Each structure stands twice: as C-alpha cells, then as structure tokens.
Amino acid sequence: MKKSSFRPTRPALAAALLCAVCFAGMSALSWAEESPATTVIQVPEPVRALRYRIKIYDSELAVLHNSGHWIRELYFPDQGVVCNVVVDIEATEKGELHRYHRMHAFYSPIRNKYRLQFHEKERTAPTKEVLIPYARAQQIFELAELTRRLRQAERTLGAAASASGLLRAEAWDEPKAAAAPEKEK
Numbered sequence: 001m002k003k004s005s006f007r008p009t010r011p012a013l014a015a016a017l018l019c020a021v022c023f024a025g026m027s028a029l030s031w032a033e034e035s036p037a038t039t040v041i042q043v044p045e046p047v048r049a050l051r052y053r054i055k056i057y058d059s060e061l062a063v064l065h066n067s068g069h070w071i072r073e074l075y076f077p078d079q080g081v082v083c084n085v086v087v088d089i090e091a092t093e094k095g096e097l098h099r100y101h102r103m104h105a106f107y108s109p110i111r112n113k114y115r116l117q118f119h120e121k122e123r124t125a126p127t128k129e130v131l132i133p134y135a136r137a138q139q140i141f142e143l144a145e146l147t148r149r150l151r152q153a154e155r156t157l158g159a160a161a162s163a164s165g166l167l168r169a170e171a172w173d174e175p176k177a178a179a180a181p182e183k184e185k
Helices: 010-034 060-064 134-164 175-179
Strands: 047-056 069-076 081-091 097-107 128-132
Touching: 047 134, 069 128, 069 134, 081 134, 097 134, 128 134
Parallel strands: none
Antiparallel strands: 047 069, 047 128, 069 081, 081 097
C-alpha cells in the first residue's frame, strides 16, 4: 500500500478546526435550549382596568348634608371587581389618632354613576383604561374574594345571633321593643 502524499496546508487545518468548533458550539446551543436551567420565564400580561372618580359618603348624615369626598376607583371588567383606597383614622391605645390607607375590593358592576345632589340627574364619570401589573391585580382579586366571604359570614352569623336572641340590631326592631330596655335575666 502506498502512502498518501497529501499534507494539509495551514489554511486547510484552520478551516477544519473552525468547522469542528462551530459544530461543537451548535451542539452546545441546542442542548442549552432544552436545558431546564435556561428555560425562559414568561411574565404574565398586565390586567386591564378602568379608572374613574366618584363621590362617596361615609354615613347617612353625610349624604343629607352633601359632605362626601371624591376618590378614584378601579373597575376590572373581566373579573367584575371594583377597588379603591380610602384614608381611615384609628385611635391607638394611648388615645392618639393614626391615619392609614385602606383598600376596599369587592365584586360589583362599575360604579361611575353619581349625583352631586339628590334632585340632580345622574352623571356618568369618564373612565380611562389603565394596565395593572399582574401580581398586584391578583392581590386585589384575592381581597375581593375575602370581602365576599367576610360579608357572607357577617350576614349568616348576624341572622343566627338575632334569631337566637343572643344579640339584635335594635335600630331595626319594632318601636315598642326599642323603647324599653330589655331586663337581664
């Protein structure tokens, strides 16, 4: 058998080496695409909401004296959830007043209709579409569900306590029952 006289030149060796490196790199890239360590995490899309302003009243007396205040609300049409933030005041143990922000979230149709006075026609507040980050929207929906469960528990326990005579809402009782205080047994 005759020996080959072919001897690769330096450019040919460099080209062969470059092909080998490229092939190895492509193999490594295809492996990396399948690897769980390089899985791309998709960020959920923001949730669409409508923002508007309404006038709210803290009590029946506030309604009679038209002393409400304006707040902004968000309405999530796909979920049927409304939320807003109000400033509440709470007395501490030392008797000092502490102001804090409190969010309300609940299931409701949009509440962008209002009246400034009882005799006026109902007005519709304009809405603006906004995008709420997915994680924050999920927290709002969770609060709405907790509110629904709390209100249901309040109704159920209130009816049971009133029916059993344990407690009752005297303001809604017959006038005769509310006029004379009940004697303790």
